[in-house]
Amino acid sequence: MGKRLPQDEAELLPARVVEIFKTMGRETEIRGEQAGGGAIFARDRANQAIFVGEKVVNQKRRNLTQSLESAFSKTRRKAAGKGAKASDEAVVGIWHYRFATSSAPAVLETHWHEWMPARFANVWRVEAGKWICDRLLVNHRITHNGDFDGWTIFDDTIENAELGLWLQRVLHTPNAALGDSPKIAGMMDLLITQGMWDASLRLAYQMAVAESTRDACGGKTPTKDAPNTAPTEAQIQNWSTIVEKVFLDYQDKLLMPYANSMLELSRKHVNQFEQELIQALSQTIVCEKLAAFVKTAIHVFFHNNLYQATKLFLSRAQGSFGLVTASTLSEATLVVSAWGQPIATGFNVQDDYMVYASEPAAVDAVLSHIPRSYRLDLDQKGGEIAWVGVNHITVYSMLEDRELRSSELEERWIPLQGNSYILPPEKHAVDPVQRDIQEIPKILKSIEQSWDDPTSFNRQTADYFVELLIEKAKNLKLERVTDTPAIDLLITGVESSLWLGERFAQDLVLICPAMIVKTISSNQLLQRLQYDGSLRLGKTSIVLAISQSGQTFPTLQATNALEELRQQGNIREFFILTGEMCSLMGTAISQYYYQESSFTRRIFINGSGRRTAEPTTVAIAAAQATLTELLLYIAKQLTHQGAFGMTLSTADVLMLERMKIDFPTRAEAIVGITAKGEINRSSDYSQLIQSSKKWAQHIIEAPLVWAIHALYIVVTVGFGIPLVQTVCWIIFGFANLSIPGFLLPLLIVADILIYIFGPWLWSLALRYFQHRPLLARTGKRSVLIGDAPWIHQLLRCYVSKLFSLSYGIASLEVHGGNPQDHMLHHYGHRVVRGSLIFLGIPDGRRSPMQKESESAIVMSGKQAIGVQNLSTGAEIIALGHDPAIAHQSFQAAIVLSSSNLDASCDRQIALEELRESRFTGFERLLASYVFFWAMAKQVASFPLLQYQHWKSQSRTRIMTTAAPVSRATVDRSKRSMERSEV
Structure with a gap:
């Protein structure tokens, strides 16, 4: 929303505003891009304010921002051709991107929404102390993020579906949309009444006279077939005529002297007007509630503009709302609301415009x-x-x-300038996944520097975190006298954040066995807070919530609930770990972001910032590195205290520190670039890229063979030269012989067989020349990723997202499992010829425990190889640090370089387990990122089957849909905590 500038000329939507939309659209797509709509204000030939808008459902592999602007620009040109012109008051644009929840993606269900179409009405206003009545085109539209569950009227909460049936009768306007948001549009049509007597009387009847939704349905429960017994449009018009006649007699008395708005009223004369209206309407309306009806109608006539109507709606609404309401009666303003959903506004002071966004x-x-x-x-x-x-x-x-x-x-x-709390926006990249991978060394280096600086945000937060742990350790004996001691540390998050948190919790207990550390998903946490007291949170408990975006819906709602518990004294402290300082979760724990604001010392930052690629890499790496820094910092501080049964010595901690310092160099070798951005094509990187090519050839085999066979048919049929017959004619021709009659039918059959089985024959030939297994199954491949739980879970999501937009003919099914546990039990019966298995193997040279793990995984791999048919089975690539894996009968092995072995390490099992989880396992994860990215990149580049491997169809990079519990209420949370107190 901004002032119209001279350079904007007569365009309905100036080019500069289109560019602003595109910039904001690219950032908002990560919340979902299944469908979208845009609308602007304009003026028609009669100089009436109108909406010009368009909606689109995005195609699977299209970009929503581009698709919407392409369609919307055509709509604007058509509108201009029909006489629409730009509004002089302001340039106002409203856009909405949708991820379907309450109804399937469809143009009808896409925002913006309106219930009643544009219609003419008499609208009264005050200007220079005088009443003016205009005949205006009235149209209201909304956009909405969140869920609209119900609205309270008649002393009862009416659920969304019933509300829609009721609105159809009250407004005398059907609406076929199934979603919840269209009902909000209907409510705006009902509630916006300022200056309109017909709308005011309609609303007043429902609020003051009607007793239930049944009154509009012939006394029956609202259904599609129920009759409509709400006041008819003719009745309302009749009432309006009576009221306007009295109003004309009183209008000059109602306003205060020199009034500039219809809110500046003389209370004395308003009361007289009210009594006169009761008298006038009593001859038409026989009703015990006539006085309340008239009083309500007068109130909403004077007050219910766009702003007040939105306030009234939300005061009685249930659900979560990132709501924008707009009306042709107020074309230079918008009302934006945030309740359970985010809305940010921004103002450009020098250029006089404002923007808003859910992101x-x-x-x-x-x-x-x-x-x-x-x-x-x-x-x-x-x-x-x-x-x-x-x-x-x-x-x-x-x-x-x-x-x-x-x-x-x-x-x-x-x-937004010179603010240490705000990171600069992410730069556009053709391949965001590649860019993210290449930035991993730089981010790791910046994390290391941050933790080395005692004044950094991370160190300040870590100091406070450790202070609390030391305080708990001193009181440990007093707290453990009960049978069910309270949790010391609870870690929560969802998906990737939770998996990293689970691994961190295991490592923390490894070094501090006396510490009670638990993990739980944010969704489960919200349910537990509301419905039971089994969390065992106590007044000394510490909670850590992890979310890369800082706004993952369930984690954000959990943050709100846990912050309430902290303020009530039901938990000791609450911390968060996010990708950047400025986040909605940070705001929820009272961290302010203006330059003079103090730091809460409750936020860990991994420094990766905001990332748009859905197959996430650098964000995971940064979170893992940050948790490693926190783990080592806790170990260093608690070693001297001997707290929580600390298992590490000072020498152990120093050794882990050396591993941590060496890790960025190892990461550079794996991802093929240094922290300074210099190319580093190491042997590790080269192995990964080369190995990925063969698996990519498996995936693109089907379309390549299809293309070869299509070319074969074009040549042989188009030019009439079937292969076998032609070859025989040539051979016999050179010998000056004629083909025997009995041979011709056989030659024809041979050509027919080539047409039928040609794709399989070309597959065999292609595999032979590419040195790939000949008898593997043709068609879609599946890959099974076997590694430690946190690694295979992360990789399963990563790889499946890399191929989420791939075409069915060149796609990949992705599975994951723990090869030391359930992998073979879950997937052994599904191994077929050509199955792809990617095994991550710990370095068995480091300790007896790691040797057992390595042997177990190698055994699982060999058992998978044993599942064969036609002497062909699964194809396995092993990834690890021990050169011995290259001699285990696997089809390929990627051996990463490693530091020299230290024999003393064998004596400390815990130390080697930490090396595996925090460093060598992390290296395998980074190597897997590179391997599968290179593989997907090659598949995504295949001619005619290109796709954007860095996104999915719906673009849900940030989890924004409601958790099973939308908002844990303070009261219920408090009751749960009271039940679980120790």
Whole structure:
């Protein structure tokens, strides 16, 4: 929303605004890009304010931002051709990207939404102390992130489905949309009434006279077949005529002297007007509630503009809302609301425009390079409603039931330049996965430097974290007297964040066996907080929540609940680990981001920032490295205390420190680039790239063979030269012989067989020349990834996302398992000729325990090889550090370089287990990232079957859909905690 500039000329949507949309769209796509819509304000030939809008359902391999603008630009040109012209008041654009939840992707279900189409109405307004009545085109539209569960009216909460049936009757307008959000549009049509007597009387009847939704359905429960007994449009028009007649008599008395708005009223004359209306309507409406009906109608006539209607809606709504409401009656303002869903607003002071987005990074991407630009994040926890214009904003707090003062807002403005809390936006890359992999060494180096600096945010947080652990250790004996002692540390997150947290928890217990450390998914945590007290959280418990984006929906909701518990004293402290300092989770724990704000010492930052690639690499690497730094820092500080049964000596910690210092160099060799960005084509990197090529050839074999066979048919049929017959004609021709008659049918059969079995024959030939197994099954391949649980889980998600947009003819099915546990039991019966198995093997040279692990995994691999048919079975690539794996009868082995062995390590099993989980296992993970990226890159580049391997169809990079428990209430959380206190 901004002022129209001279260079904008007559364009409905100026080119500069289109570029702003594209920038913000690219950042918002990670929340889902199944469908999208855009709308702008314009003026028609009669100078009436109108919406011009378009919606699209994105095709599987298309980019939503590009698809939407392509369609929307055509719509704007058509509208201009029909006489639409730009609005002089402001340039206003509203866009929404959708990830379907309550209904399947369809144009009808895509936002924006309207319930009633544009219609003309008499609209009263006040200008220079005078009443003016205009005949205006009325149209309201909304966009909505979140879930609309129900609305309270008639002293009852009406669920979404029933509400829709009721709205169809009350508004006398059907609506075929199945989703929840269209009902919000219907509610806006009902609630926006300022200056319109017909709309005011319709709303007043439902709020003051009707007693239930049944009143609009002939006394029956609302169903599709129920009759419509709501006041008819003719009845409402009749009432409106009576009311307007009285209003015309009173209008000059109702306003205060020199009034500039219809809210500046004379209470005395309003009361007289009310009594006169009751008298006038009593002859038409026989109703005990007539006085309440008239009082309500007068109130909503004067007050219910776009802003007040949104406040009324949210005050009675249930669900979560990132809501934007717009109306042709207020074309220079919007109302944006955040309650359980994020909304960020940004203001460019020098160029007089504002932007809003559900993704704060979208605001940053537009404004971060512009001086005097600021961001204001609405409080989604307590709920806030912002009435915004080009250069002004009014914010209403739902929690405090008041509008915030300017001074309160000033404290929350986030400057976007020179702010150490704000990272610069991610630069565009043709291949974001490759870019992320190549940045791993640089990020690892920056993490190391951060933890070496005692004044860094991470060190400040770590110092506080360790202080709490030391405090707990001193009181350990007192706390352990009960049968069920409270948890010392609870770690929560979802998916990748949770898996990393689980591994960190295992390692922490390894070095501190007396510490009680538990992990739980954020979704389960929310359920437990509400419905049972089995978490065993106590007043001394510490909680760590992990989320790369800092806004993963269940983890963010858990953050809100846990922060309440901390403030109530039900847990000792709450920490978060995110990709960057400025996040919604940070805001939830009262970390402010203006330059003078103090640091809470409760946020760990992995420094990877915001990443758009769905197959995540650098974010995982950064989180793993940060947790390693935290683990070693805890070990260093607690070793001297002897706390929690510490198993490591000072010498052990120093050895782990040396491993940590050496790790960035190892990472450089694996990913093929240094921390400074210099190419480093090491033997490790070369092995990975070369090995990936053969597996990529497996995947693209089917389309390549199809192309060869298609070419064969074109040549042999098109030119009439079937292969076998032609070869025989040539041979017999050179010998001056004629082909025997009995041989001709056989030659024809041979050509027919080639047409039928040609693809398989070409496959054999192709495999022969590429030195690949001849008798593997043809068609779609499957890969089984076997490694430690946290590694195979991460890789299964990574690889499946790399191939999520691949074509069925050149695709890959991905599975994962623990080769030391359940892998063969789950997948042994599914091994067929040509199955691909990728085994990560620990370095058995390091300790007897690691040797046993290596032997167990090698045994699993050999057992898989034993499942054969036609002397052909699975194809296995082993990845590890021990050169011995190259001699284990696997089809290929990638042996990563390693440091010299230290014989003294054999005496410390815990130390070697930590080396495996924090470093050598991490190296295998990085190597696997490179291997599968190179493989996917080759498949994604195949002619005519190209796809973007760095994204999926829906683009859900950030988990934004509701958790099983949308918001854990403070009261229930408190009760659960009271039951579980020790």
